[in-house]
Amino acid sequence: MTETPDAAVAPAAGFRDIVRLEGVQKYFGSIHALRDIDLSIGRNEIVGLIGDNGAGKSTLIKVMTGVLAPTSGRIFIRDRAVDLGDYSVRMAHDLAIETVYQDKSLAEKQPLWRNFFVGRQITNRFGFIDIKRQKKIAEDILLNSIGFRGVGITVDSTVAQLSGGERQGIAIGRAMHYNSDLIVLDEPTVALAVKEVRKVLDFVRRIKESGRACVYIEHNLAHVHEVADRLVVLDRGRVVAEIAPRDMSVSALTEFLIDLQKAH
Ligand SMILES: Nc1ncnc2c1ncn2[C@@H]1O[C@H](COP(=O)(O)OP(=O)(O)O)[C@@H](O)[C@H]1O
Numbered sequence: 001m002t003e004t005p006d007a008a009v010a011p012a013a014g015f016r017d018i019v020r021l022e023g024v025q026k027y028f029g030s031i032h033a034l035r036d037i038d039l040s041i042g043r044n045e046i047v048g049l050i051g052d053n054g055a056g057k058s059t060l061i062k063v064m065t066g067v068l069a070p071t072s073g074r075i076f077i078r079d080r081a082v083d084l085g086d087y088s089v090r091m092a093h094d095l096a097i098e099t100v101y102q103d104k105s106l107a108e109k110q111p112l113w114r115n116f117f118v119g120r121q122i123t124n125r126f127g128f129i130d131i132k133r134q135k136k137i138a139e140d141i142l143l144n145s146i147g148f149r150g151v152g153i154t155v156d157s158t159v160a161q162l163s164g165g166e167r168q169g170i171a172i173g174r175a176m177h178y179n180s181d182l183i184v185l186d187e188p189t190v191a192l193a194v195k196e197v198r199k200v201l202d203f204v205r206r207i208k209e210s211g212r213a214c215v216y217i218e219h220n221l222a223h224v225h226e227v228a229d230r231l232v233v234l235d236r237g238r239v240v241a242e243i244a245p246r247d248m249s250v251s252a253l254t255e256f257l258i259d260l261q262k263a264h
């Protein structure tokens with residue numbers, strides 16, 4: 001597949017919400033995993049999705065990104081209703097919605113530049129992979145999209161040489177490259193040391209700076225409170241609160257979530 005040359009360009013205007021869910025229900029057999037979800041993701045906002053284990057966070061983003069079909073309800077992308085019979089991961093990609101899956105999406109032994117183009121090679125007019133151009137784009141992603149300046153990593157480094165946080169950066173940089181309007185992250189900091197978590201938070205900020213939106217699932221409330229523009233709290237499949245971080249301290253937020261758990 002041929003790529004457009006401009007890495008990390010700001011997405012086009014002309015719509016209000018990137019994604020909107022209306023009355024979404026999801027059942028797994030008798031488990032009611034999502035209950036009457038109404039949720040919009042606006043342009044260029046970081047939405048932190050929080051809630052207890054099993055609250056439905058992963059299911060929600062899977063429905064949003066075409067991995068799982070909702071049992072009922074409606075999905076709008078850029079304000080247009082999606083035909084749910086057709087909605088798929090493929091279509092979500094085509095509509096500029098990218099999901100970063102935990103590390104497994106990177107090829108350990110391959111240089112970084114190859115990792116940016118897995119499955120989406122740039123070919124020249126003879127049909128050969130344009131290595132020079134891919135390296136140049138990869139370098140632009142490293143330096144400009146995710147800011148790997150002066151840390152001893154080049155496009156020829158392998159994934160195996162990277163720390164956990166840096167790997168997340170590569171995966172996020174790759175998602176940014178595909179002209180995405182929305183990047184979805186499901187617990188990207190799981191199992192990372194504190195220093196590595198800081199890096200990931202920095203990458204999340206870069207998503208926003210680049211003009212994109214981000215849905216960020218994070219179990220550490222202090223971290224998500226720090227980077228999100230809006231926090232959406234899920235409890236047993238329902239959206240129970242939408243909070244602006246400036247209106248609620250981390251400790252008040254923690255209390256709130258503990259109280260929800262107590263009510264179970
Ligand atoms: N593929 C599945 N099959 C059956 N039940 C599932 C499946 N995925 C999730 N669930 C159930 O749906 C509920 C929500 O899970 P999940 O979305 O993974 O929560 P979270 O990401 O907030 O921890 C849980 O009760 C979970 O056991």
Ligand SMILES: [Mg+2]
Pocket residue numbers: 057058059
């Ligand atoms: Mg989950």
